[in-house]
Amino acid sequence: MGLLRLLLNVIWLVFGGLWLALGYALAGLICFVLIITIPWGIASFRIAGFVLWPFGRTIVSKPSAGAGSLIGNIIWILVAGIWLVIAHITTAIAQAVTIIGIPLAIANLKVIPITLAPLGKEIVPSDQPFVTAYGAYDG
Numbered sequence: 551m552g553l554l555r556l557l558l559n560v561i562w563l564v565f566g567g568l569w570l571a572l573g574y575a576l577a578g579l580i581c582f583v584l585i586i587t588i589p590w591g592i593a594s595f596r597i598a599g600f601v602l603w604p605f606g607r608t609i610v611s612k613p614s615a616g617a618g619s620l621i622g623n624i625i626w627i628l629v630a631g632i633w634l635v636i637a638h639i640t641t642a643i644a645q646a647v648t649i650i651g652i653p654l655a656i657a658n659l660k661v662i663p664i665t666l667a668p669l670g671k672e673i674v675p676s677d678q679p680f681v682t683a684y685g686a687y688d689g
Contacts, residue, residue, distance in 0.1 A: 558654075562657065563603070571599070571601050577634065589622060607674065612670050619667075627667075634665045635665050
């Protein structure tokens with residue numbers, strides 16, 4: 551499994567992951583301009599790391615997320631989320647043109663939920679999807 555993940559991650563990086571990560575990094579830098587938008591910048595850099603090397607990791611909701619995350623996510627969608635979703639859809643369409651690219655296109659579309667709502671989510675290893683930020687199992 552490890553070799554397959556490595557192969558998929560390298561192919562992903564070359565055929566879309568790098569430019570998507572640069573988009574998130576740009577959004578993160580813009581968010582760091584104002585102090586109030588720093589949480590979005592941190593989330594953007596976290597997602598940039600995820601889209602560089604996504605296979606072998608998954609996204610779960612934080613149990614401590616509340617109303618602040620909801621309001622923050624609505625603002626994020628209006629400011630940067632919609633543009634990043636368009637980038638994911640465009641990349642997925644380009645990847646789906648080839649048979650080898652279809653799994654990458656599907657993975658690209660699976661990133662859209664965290665792109666729309668990055669606050670209140672965390673990225674964990676896919677073999678431990680129920681591990682929280684505190685290291686304890688939710689299930």
